[in-house]
Amino acid sequence: MKAVVGGLVLLLVASNAFWAFQMMDEGVTVFYRDKQIYELEKTQTQLMVMIPALTQGMKKKDILERVKPLVEEAPFDKEGCTWLGWTGLKFTHNNTLASVSPISSDGAKEDPCHPSQ
Secondary structure: OHHHHHHHHHHHHHHHHHHHHHHHHHHHHHHHHHHHHHHHHHHHHHHHHHHHHHOOOOEHHHHHHHHHHHOOOOOEEEOOEEEEOOEEEEEOOOOEEEEEEEOOOOOOOOEOOEOOO
């Protein structure tokens, strides 16, 4: 009888150790995933600010000619923005690039391709 109880206690301890390890592993995975998402979001924000500065002086036609081969979808205009794949390009009245937007917006700040409702 003592052997059965001892075996069950050992199985209980082993089971709890397994689940504790699983929870720690999941926590570490979530931490690194969230860190990677944060870094990708910051990189995206930096690039969206840099691109208009890098294309300064270029006209809409020239920018679209350079970028079209890099995306699979055909460009289209919607609500004042030209969309190329997952990226919206907002041009000024004189056809220079004013801003770059991602396909979705969290609404935290004003985005020219995602006007507030």
